[in-house]
Structures are given as C-alpha cells and as structure tokens.
Amino acid sequence: MRSETAQSISRGHAPEDPSAAENGTPAFAGNGNPVIFRRLSPPQAVSPRMSEASIDVVGIGNAIVDVIAHADEAFLEKEALVKGTMALIDAERAEALYRLMGPAIEASGGSAGNTMAGLASLGGSGAYIGKVRDDLLGGVFRHDLTAQGVRFATPAATAGPGTARCLILVTGDGQRTLNTYLGACVGLGPDDIDPELIAAAQVTYLEGYLFDPPLAQQAFAKAAAIAHAAGRRVALSLSDPFCVERHRAAFGGLVDGHVDILFANEAEICALYQTEDFAAAAATVRGRVAIAALTRSAEGSLVLTAGEEHPVTAAPVARIVDTTGAGDLYAAGFLHGLTRGLPLPTCGRIGSLCAAEIISHVGARPETALSRLAAEAGLA
Amino acid sequence: MRSETAQSISRGHAPEDPSAAENGTPAFAGNGNPVIFRRLSPPQAVSPRMSEASIDVVGIGNAIVDVIAHADEAFLEKEALVKGTMALIDAERAEALYRLMGPAIEASGGSAGNTMAGLASLGGSGAYIGKVRDDLLGGVFRHDLTAQGVRFATPAATAGPGTARCLILVTGDGQRTLNTYLGACVGLGPDDIDPELIAAAQVTYLEGYLFDPPLAQQAFAKAAAIAHAAGRRVALSLSDPFCVERHRAAFGGLVDGHVDILFANEAEICALYQTEDFAAAAATVRGRVAIAALTRSAEGSLVLTAGEEHPVTAAPVARIVDTTGAGDLYAAGFLHGLTRGLPLPTCGRIGSLCAAEIISHVGARPETALSRLAAEAGLA
Numbered sequence: 001m002r003s004e005t006a007q008s009i010s011r012g013h014a015p016e017d018p019s020a021a022e023n024g025t026p027a028f029a030g031n032g033n034p035v036i037f038r039r040l041s042p043p044q045a046v047s048p049r050m051s052e053a054s055i056d057v058v059g060i061g062n063a064i065v066d067v068i069a070h071a072d073e074a075f076l077e078k079e080a081l082v083k084g085t086m087a088l089i090d091a092e093r094a095e096a097l098y099r100l101m102g103p104a105i106e107a108s109g110g111s112a113g114n115t116m117a118g119l120a121s122l123g124g125s126g127a128y129i130g131k132v133r134d135d136l137l138g139g140v141f142r143h144d145l146t147a148q149g150v151r152f153a154t155p156a157a158t159a160g161p162g163t164a165r166c167l168i169l170v171t172g173d174g175q176r177t178l179n180t181y182l183g184a185c186v187g188l189g190p191d192d193i194d195p196e197l198i199a200a201a202q203v204t205y206l207e208g209y210l211f212d213p214p215l216a217q218q219a220f221a222k223a224a225a226i227a228h229a230a231g232r233r234v235a236l237s238l239s240d241p242f243c244v245e246r247h248r249a250a251f252g253g254l255v256d257g258h259v260d261i262l263f264a265n266e267a268e269i270c271a272l273y274q275t276e277d278f279a280a281a282a283a284t285v286r287g288r289v290a291i292a293a294l295t296r297s298a299e300g301s302l303v304l305t306a307g308e309e310h311p312v313t314a315a316p317v318a319r320i321v322d323t324t325g326a327g328d329l330y331a332a333g334f335l336h337g338l339t340r341g342l343p344l345p346t347c348g349r350i351g352s353l354c355a356a357e358i359i360s361h362v363g364a365r366p367e368t369a370l371s372r373l374a375a376e377a378g379l380a
Numbered sequence: 381m382r383s384e385t386a387q388s389i390s391r392g393h394a395p396e397d398p399s400a401a402e403n404g405t406p407a408f409a410g411n412g413n414p415v416i417f418r419r420l421s422p423p424q425a426v427s428p429r430m431s432e433a434s435i436d437v438v439g440i441g442n443a444i445v446d447v448i449a450h451a452d453e454a455f456l457e458k459e460a461l462v463k464g465t466m467a468l469i470d471a472e473r474a475e476a477l478y479r480l481m482g483p484a485i486e487a488s489g490g491s492a493g494n495t496m497a498g499l500a501s502l503g504g505s506g507a508y509i510g511k512v513r514d515d516l517l518g519g520v521f522r523h524d525l526t527a528q529g530v531r532f533a534t535p536a537a538t539a540g541p542g543t544a545r546c547l548i549l550v551t552g553d554g555q556r557t558l559n560t561y562l563g564a565c566v567g568l569g570p571d572d573i574d575p576e577l578i579a580a581a582q583v584t585y586l587e588g589y590l591f592d593p594p595l596a597q598q599a600f601a602k603a604a605a606i607a608h609a610a611g612r613r614v615a616l617s618l619s620d621p622f623c624v625e626r627h628r629a630a631f632g633g634l635v636d637g638h639v640d641i642l643f644a645n646e647a648e649i650c651a652l653y654q655t656e657d658f659a660a661a662a663a664t665v666r667g668r669v670a671i672a673a674l675t676r677s678a679e680g681s682l683v684l685t686a687g688e689e690h691p692v693t694a695a696p697v698a699r700i701v702d703t704t705g706a707g708d709l710y711a712a713g714f715l716h717g718l719t720r721g722l723p724l725p726t727c728g729r730i731g732s733l734c735a736a737e738i739i740s741h742v743g744a745r746p747e748t749a750l751s752r753l754a755a756e757a758g759l760a
Contacts, residue, residue, distance in 0.1 A: 101527060102527050103488070103523070103525075103527045103528045103745055105485055105487040106486035106487070107486070108483070136515075136516050143483075143484070147449075147482050147483045148482070361741070362741070363485060365483055
C-alpha cells in the first residue's frame with residue numbers, strides 16, 4: 001500500500017490551493033473566503049522530518065452534528081444509557097430518543113472535528129476529512145468548520161443516509177452521554193483520503209470512533225500509510241471504552257505498529273489492556289508509542305515517552321457545565337504545542353487549558369479564541 | 381368580528397384535549413408524551429373574569445430557529461448592521477451573511493416562543509401559535525417547544541419557504557444583532573388562530589414582530605378580538621424600535637384600543653411616541669393600557685398602571701454573555717407572576733430574574749429550570 005500511495009502523492013492539485021477547500025460545498029454552507037492557513041509564529045525546534053509540512057494537523061473522523069439536551073439520572077437509567085460513554089444507534093432509535101429528550105441546541109461536533117476546530121482556534125493550520133450528506137445539517141457542519149479556518153474539502157454524499165447526528169444528554173454533574181446515529185459517515189472510504197493533504201501535514205490525527213463505520217477502517221489504514229511514507233507522524237485517540245471493546249485487537253495492533261502519538265483517558269487505556277489498574281495500563285503502553293498522553297479528568301494528565309514521564313495538572317474550571325469535547329480539546333492543545341515544537345509538559349498544559357474552556361459551557365467547539373487564552377496563560 | 385369569533389368558540393375540539401398538541405407534528409419532531417399543563421400552585425387572587433381559564437398564556441409569534449455566532453464590531457460595521465436591532469433579510473442575503481459568519485450554534489428562538497418556553501420553565505401552562513415548514517428546522521422548533529411543556533398545535537406548512545431562521549451576531553459586550561429570514565412565517569394567517577385556545581387562556585400574548593409578515597396582522601386582530609370577547613387580557617410586546625417605526629400607526633391604535641398589558645424597552649417606547657425622552661414616553665403610555673412594563677437593561681424596569689408606579693431593579697448577572705431573549709424572558713416572568721395573581725412589583729422581579737438567567741449564556745431559551753431559580757429567590 002505504501003508504494004501505491006507514494007505514487008499518488010505526486011498527482012492532482014497542490015494541497016496549498018485554497019480553492020480546494022470549496023469542493024463539494026453545498027448551498028447555505030460554504031465560507032466565501034479562501035481558507036487561510038494561519039500560523040501564529042514560525043515553527044520552532046520541530047524535528048527535521050516534520051519541517052517541511054505546510055499543514056500542522058489533518059484530522060479524520062465521523063462528521064457529526066450534536067443535539068444537546070439536559071437530562072437527569074433517572075432518564076439515563078430508564079433509557080438504559082451508560083453515563084459518560086457513546087452508544088451507536090439506528091435512525092429509528094434516534095427518532096424515538098429525540099422525542100423523549102428535553103429542549104436541545106444543535107452544534108457541530110464529531111471528535112476529530114472538535115479537535116481541528118480547537119487547533120484552528122489556537123492559531124494552528126488544520127484540515128479535516130469526513131463525510132456529510134448534502135443536506136441542511138451537512139451544510140451546518142461544513143460552515144462551522146470552514147468558518148473556524150479549517151480546510152474541509154471532502155465532498156458531501158449526494159445520496160444515502162443524512163448527515164450524522166449525536167444525541168447528547170448532559171446530566172447535572174456536567175457528564176455527557178452520547179448516542180450516535182452515523183448516517184452519512186458510513187460512506188467515508190479510502191477514496192476520500194487525499195494523499196497530498198496527508199503528506200502535507202505534520203500529524204495525521206485519527207479518532208478511534210472511525211473504526212465503527214465499515215469502510216472508514218480502510219481510509220484509516222490508507223491515511224496512516226501515506227503519512228508514514230511521507231515521514232510524518234500518526235496520532236490516534238481511543239475515543240471511548242466501548243469503542244475500544246469493539247475493536248480491541250485492531251487498536252492493539254495499530255498502537256504497536258502504526259501510531260506515534262496516542263491519546264486515551266483512563267477508562268480507554270484500561271479497556272485496551274483489559275485491566276482496572278491505570279498504573280499497569282500506563283506501564284504497558286509506555287514505549288509502544290513515541291508519546292502517550294493519558295487524560296484523567298480532574299486529576300489532569302500523564303504524558304509518557306520511553307524515557308520521560310510528565311504529570312500535568314488540570315486547569316481550573318469555575319463550574320463544569322458540559323464535559324462534551326474535553327478529550328478532543330485536550331488533543332487539540334497538545335497537538336498544537338507539539339507541532340510548534342514545544343516541550344511535552346507545555347503541550348499537556350495547553351491541552352488542559354483547552355479542555356477547561358470547553359467544559360465550562362454547553363457544546364464541544366470553543367466559544368472563545370483559544371489563542372488568546374493560551375497567550376494569557378503564557379503558553380503561546 | 382367579535383360576534384363571529386364568539387360563535388366559533390363553541391365549535392371544534394375542547395382545548396384541554398392533550399392530543400391536539402400532536403397535530404401537524406412532522407417526523408423527528410414531536411414529543412411522544414401528552415403535553416401536561418403544569419401548574420405550580422392554584423391561581424391566587426386573580427380577577428374574577430380570568431378565573432376560569434385553563435391555560436395561563438397563549439403566545440403568538442414568528443416561529444424561528446436562531447443561528448448564533450460571535451462577531452466583532454468591525455463585522456457589524458462592514459455589513460451595515462445596527463447593533464441591538466432586528467433587520468428583515470431575504471433568502472439570498474441570509475445565505476450570503478451565513479457564509480460570512482463565524483462558527484455558529486442553532487437553537488430554537490422566536491420572541492413569543494422564547495417567552496412561552498420561559499413561562500413553561502417557571503411552571504406555567506402555556507400554548508403557542510406560529511408557522512413552521514415541515515422541514516428539519518421546523519421539527520427542531522416544534523420539539524424544543526413541546527419538550528419544554530408548551531402546547532403547540534399549529535400545523536406546519538407543507539409547501540413554500542422553509543422554516544424561518546434568525547442569524548444572530550453576538551458582540552463582545554454581549555449585545556445581539558438580529559437578521560431574520562421570515563421563511564414559512566409568512567404563511568401564518570387568521571385560520572391558524574384556534575378560538576377555543578385563545579378563549580381558554582388568561583392572557584393572549586402577541587409579539588410586535590408579527591406585524592411584519594402580511595397575513596399575521598389579521599391573525600393578530602382575530603386573536604385579540606376573541607380574547608376580549610371571552611373576557612381575557614391581551615398583551616403586546618413592541619419587539620424592536622425599527623419594527624415600531626414600520627408599524628407605528630397600527631401599534632399606536634392597538635395600544636389605545638386593544639392592549640391590556642404592554643411590554644417595551646426604552647428604545648421601543650420612545651420610538652412609539654417619537655421622543656428621545658424616556659420619562660415623556662412613559663408618561664404618555666401611562667393609562668393608555670392597564671399595565672405597562674418598560675424594561676431598561678441594567679437599570680431594571682418600570683411597571684406603570686393608571687394609579688401606580690413601581691421601579692424594579694435588575695437581577696445581578698456575573699457576566700453578560702448574550703442578551704438575546706432578555707426582553708422575551710422578562711415578559712415570561714412578568715406574565716407568570718400576573719397569571720398567579722402576584723403583586724406587580726413581584727411580577728417585575730420574576731421578570732428580572734428570568735432575564736438575568738437568559739443573558740448569562742448563549743441562546744434565548746432557559747438552560748436552568750426557572751421554577752427552581754424563582755423558588756430560591758423567594759418569588760415562587
């Protein structure tokens with residue numbers, strides 16, 4: 001696969017062509033301005049193999065619009081929902097659950113989509129690959145990402161299921177419980193992976209949720225192969241403990257052979273190595289990837305390499321309103337620091353800062369310019 | 381008109397029939413539960429003519445989904461938008477403005493819709509009349525209102541323009557600037573006014589924005605006539621100073637002859653009486669309506685009757701995030717107090733409390749149970 005993709009890198013339009021960001025943009029959706037690859041400052045002290053990248057991070061994920069409502073614990077229990085996790089649901093269940101939910105707001109989401117929005121808000125240059133339908137929600141998703149400055153050129157599906165939505169129930173403790181109808185995401189396949197785009201990015205970031213739709217695994221493998229052939233790094237988020245259960249063997253193989261940077265929370269890393277002991281799971285993953293960033297909610301995070309261990313404290317939050325996107329935004333901050341060549345503890349602190357912003361309000365996309373927050377915290 | 385509508389009150393289904401709330405509910409939109417007319421406590425000390433109402437308030441307005449984004453002052457200036465006001469825009473301008481806007485969230489809105497959601501959140505029994513299209517946004521609007529406990533049985537349009545949307549730009553000072561594409565709202569007409577519903581409500585609440593779509597003025601007049609024929613009260617919100625400019629003569633006539641309770645902010649009451657002097661405008665309106673509730677942002681509000689004058693302080697807000705819905709939620713609190721027979725200063729204080737909640741977050745629908753806030757403040 002590597003030789004095939006290495007060939008195809010030389011074909012097609014240059015990834016720097018801003019008009020490419022307009023491809024496949026449906027009505028009432030596009031951003032009329034050319035997408036600008038913003039950069040707060042020139043890259044500093046990055047490793048030589050990453051020095052020629054024109055994009056910091058390309059994220060690949062399920063393109064989803066969130067439908068967010070408050071709910072009480074009794075509702076979760078009655079509907080047999082496991083708090084803090086993600087369940088896949090079909091269209092019928094989505095309709096039924098929506099009927100039962102309280103008043104909601106709609107906001108673009110998707111794990112890697114949130115991460116790329118966060119990265120752009122920090123001033124990083126990002127691109128996104130994901131599949132929407134050419135419907136109203138697909139237009140909303142595309143608008144929100146491109147308006148944030150993220151390049152998003154994957155064509156919308158013109159037939160088949162509608163744009164994916166995630167019904168999110170936020171309980172009084174700020175925890176979120178996700179119910180995802182994958183919709184058009186099932187159409188994402190290897191043909192949607194733009195080799196030039198992958199080769200042009202310092203980091204290709206893959207969300208673990210992408211293992212759920214059938215063809216996306218092939219897209220996943222193709223992207224990782226292209227990235228490595230171009231001398232780039234591959235990052236993976238484990239996404240959800242149930243997702244890890246569904247794909248443990250595949251994830252284990254990826255981590256051992258294809259992933260340079262791994263993001264996981266306690267439940268996910270423990271699920272991967274089938275242990276309830278976080279320290280044991282952390283010891284197991286150490287050295288299997290170049291960098292493991294393990295998040296621990298209020299206890300902050302632990303950044304591990306073969307030779308280093310950096311505990312990072314959580315950033316203070318006045319009131320936790322909605323934890324949706326906390327992991328996604330931690331990854332955004334961490335990757336932003338990494339692609340700027342900042343030390344690993346600083347990467348973790350930027351991650352904590354971004355996570356703190358996102359959990360202080362409803363929704364998983366930043367409401368404040370994260371670049372300003374980072375500058376105020378002396379982390380820019 | 382009064383004799384005609386008085387006759388029609390005796391026709392059709394009983395307004396207490398909860399199944400009526402399901403009429404015209406499109407797919408992915410309805411609330412499977414029968415709508416329950418909640419009441420925190422039995423009505424106290426209401427005037428005799430209002431004692432038999434089975435609904436506290438029925439609101440009539442433009443049914444709109446808000447699309448809310450942050451913007452800076454330069455953006456407003458470049459797009460020639462007047463901060464703090466509402467402009468009507470066509471579909472083409474809506475598309476162009478959306479393209480230029482930053483990342484947004486979608487949330488149900490509409491002035492009277494927000495008021496009814498607030499009233500229901502306080503524990504009041506409310507109903508709503510407004511026109512959506514049978515499309516995705518129409519389903520979202522219906523869901524959000526019925527899931528809040530508001531009865532909403534107006535059938536969706538099956539042809540013509542899509543559900544209305546309002547592009548809202550929130551500046552750093554928390555002020556909002558509205559750009560409304562009326563869409564399906566232009567189809568609301570007198571046939572949508574359910575006489576039994578109007579006759580069953582203590583108060584019929586009309587938003588001034590309803591004067592913009594052509595047929596809605598007839599609906600407006602019909603509803604007011606039915607309400608008075610049934611011995612109920614009619615409330616009007618002036619909505620926006622530009623809206624007052626467009627319809628000054630009509631509003632003036634309504635206030636003098638058909639409105640019992642008037643809501644207006646400083647700019648609106650001054651626009652109505654073509655003065656820049658708030659005290660002069662307040663003196664002019666006094667006695668023309670039974671109750672005038674004039675809101676003054678941080679300076680609170682002034683409640684006037686022919687013989688009484690009650691200044692009400694604003695409730696404290698830690699940080700003003702988005703003023704969208706402040707007036708709507710003041711009206712919700714005020715009307716809730718009024719339909720409970722509470723003293724006018726208390727009505728004003730509940731209004732201030734609800735306005736304070738809504739401006740502390742993005743969006744114009746309550747994120748917290750207002751009944752709990754009112755109870756904690758000793759105002760329930």
